[in-house]
Amino acid sequence: MTQTVPIKRALLSVSDKTGLVDLARALDARGIELVSTGGTAAALRKVGLPVRDVSEITGFPEMMDGRVKTLHPMVHGGLLALRGEDSHRAAMDEHGIGGIDLLVVNLYPFEATVARGADYDETVENIDIGGPAMLRAAAKNHAWVATVTDTEDYDALLEELDANEGATTYAFRQRLAQIAYGRTAAYDAAVSTWMAGAIGEAAPRRRSVSATLAQGLRYGENPHQSAALYTDGSRPGVAQAAQHQGKALSYNNLNDTDAAVELVAEFGQDRPACVIVKHANPCGVALGETAAEAYARAFDCDRTSAFGGIVALNRPLDAETARAITGIFTEVVIAPGADEEARAIFAAKKNLRLLTLDALPDPRAAGPMLRQIAGGYLLQDRDAGAIGMDDLRVVTRRQPGEAELRDLMFAWTVARHVKSNAIVYAKDMQTVGIGAGQMSRLDSSMIAAVKAERMAEALGLPHTPAQGSVVASDAFFPFPDGLLAAAEAGARAVIQPGGSVKDEEVIAAADGAGLAMVFTGMRHFRH
Known part of the structure; x- marks a missing residue:
């Protein structure tokens, strides 16, 4: 298997142009030929970088409102050719196909289009076709081609080129290929899930879910179990919380903190509320005139179980409440904000984790809940049902x-x-x-x-x-x-x-x- 492949030619076609110019400049400085499409090519030319249009390579203009531009043998041949196979080399020579050693592609913002409530036709237009096709082709041919789809991998790519005299290693290309397939799988899952909802298909024949790694965890429920936290962007909550101090959160910490946040969110923010959770069950819940009073009343429900528990507030953490909480050992405190004095009080408790949220989750928001069982999954709607007086x-x-x-x-x-x-x-x-x-x-x-x-x-x-x-x-x-x-x-x-x-x-x-x-x-x- 080819271990290192020099990068001589790169195809760049991105919707998210974060970091694009800096990356392209770094590639150009290394003598790498840049090929690009539409808006990406225009962005590179605007800063004076030399770039060839894909239409120049294919001999066909972009057409059908941009729906057809990279779906061409001159592109896919350059991505899929096995450079070590004589027959592939002969085909490249016969048809004038140049190899593409690096593909940098991110996809039309389909998930963002759905999130902002676009109508059906606009959403369909934001389903990328050429991008996933190129990613899959390049990732399949990772023996020869490096595939970058996440902007966060730009720096790693340049470090790889510097470490290998302008080439990439097989292990690096393997890792990028796996990331690319994860992205296309997540993209297709998003499209399928949206379309099922749009047409009223409550239980589609095939159901896919996707998520993005937020962090690895020390272990799972027990030390012999591996674990990680993934986010799916569905609702704000503990997965998006900012941690200000304390050691890394464990699987159990996150599970318990989620239970606390989901319950405290039920009370809105009209009146201070506090929830104390232990082993995913509330052991004390109360309302009060102040956050400190709500905590004291919740604590009094079961002082024994509150030791080593999780505290969730529906108001920003203040100094008075912080002093009360530090009276016993507490694993995690989570609130929609914390003032400087409260943070200073907690700073003396090095093992206490302080998390803050930008927003509490909406307890009435609809959405799916997934649970794995042996041989399959159980899927249901969230319990968003509610009653009034x-x-x-x-x-x-x-x-x-x-x-x-x-x-x-x-x-x-x-x-x-x-x-x-x-x-x-x-x-x-x-x-x-x-x-x-x-x-x-x-x-x-x-x-x-x-x-x-x-x-x-x-x-x-x-x-x-x-x-x-x-x-x-x-x-x-x-x-x-x-x-x-x-x-x-x-x-x-x-x-x-x-x-x-x-x-x-x-x-x-x-x-x-x-x-x-x-x-x-x-x-x-x-x-």
């Missing part, structure tokens, strides 16, 4: 009061982010007990009640804060036992979807215990 149906004799209704909606919001079976006790816009991930809803209800009792012990309260609380259940009570356990703990009102074959029995139990109960008609399993 007007959607609640009171099913008991006792009507919930206004304060109870507010707490019911608060508890319901939290419950949708707790692993099922989920039970959430809340009072005065503060969680006071959370039961998560149990096989029995009764067990979740009892665990939440025990958590409330521990909160009373930690705070020196005369009785459990579950007294006078409300309870949210992410799915219906299949039997009265879980509901009665909540009533025994002191709960006064319940919110649940309803829909069980035993609803009447559960309602009767609620009436017998003097509970108010509302049905939402919407379930929020979270597995």
Whole structure:
């Protein structure tokens, strides 16, 4: 296999012209002939660089509004020819095909066109044909051709040329070829996904997903598992957060921080909210008059579990809140901004990671969720469903009061982010007990009640804060036992979807215990 190939001729055709002129100047300075198309050639000529038009090479002008310009044997022959094969060399000589040693191509901005909401016809016009064809051809022939499609690889290309006296190595071309095929695969996936949505194909025969590497991770859930973070540009969130201090984030850090951000985003930014997450479940959630108060109230829900947890705020981090958070060991704090004094306070905690977001994710935004199973994937829409006060149906004799209704909606919001079976006790816009991930809803209800009792012990309260609380259940009570356990703990009102074959029995139990109960008609399993 040919190890090094000198670069004598380069074809440049780019939509994203970031770094183009500097790259072209560096290639020209190394005596490399530049060939280009349309706007790229014009940009190079504008700065005085010598460049040949592709139309001069092919003998055909660009036509059909630029749809046809590089789809020609003079281009693809130059990219695909095996220079070490006599028959290929003979064909090149017979037809006057010059070899192309370097291809620099990035594609029409299809994803950006979709993102800005262009109409169908305009979007179709931004599907690149010639670019992917050239990339695939050059990448296939990486034995002889170097293929660059990402602007971030321009510097690496020039370093390679400097290190090898104007040539590229086989290993370098292999790596570039893999990147090129990854790009064309992602591009086709974007086109296919957009078109499926445009024509209303909810479950297309073939579904492709694509993402871009953001960073490698130290390991996965456990040290023997490798892991990496990829971004897909679908929604703002933890994947786009800026890290200001602390060691690199782990797989578990990112997973837990995502859970915290998704929940805190539910409360918007009208009133300060804080979420503390441990092992992907909230262990404390509260609203407050200030961010510091919201944190203190969330922390009080389960002080034990909060140790080593993830803290998410819906307001920029301030000094008062930063001082409170540093009172215990915390893995990650994430917020939509942080002031200088808060950053200075955190700087003394070298292992504490501080992340900031430009924007919280939209909890009602639609989009797909993908989960791998053995032999395939499960695909579903995000759980963006929501209810309002007007959607609640009171099913008991006792009507919930206004304060109870507010707490019911608060508890319901939290419950949708707790692993099922989920039970959430809340009072005065503060969680006071959370039961998560149990096989029995009764067990979740009892665990939440025990958590409330521990909160009373930690705070020196005369009785459990579950007294006078409300309870949210992410799915219906299949039997009265879980509901009665909540009533025994002191709960006064319940919110649940309803829909069980035993609803009447559960309602009767609620009436017998003097509970108010509302049905939402919407379930929020979270597995």
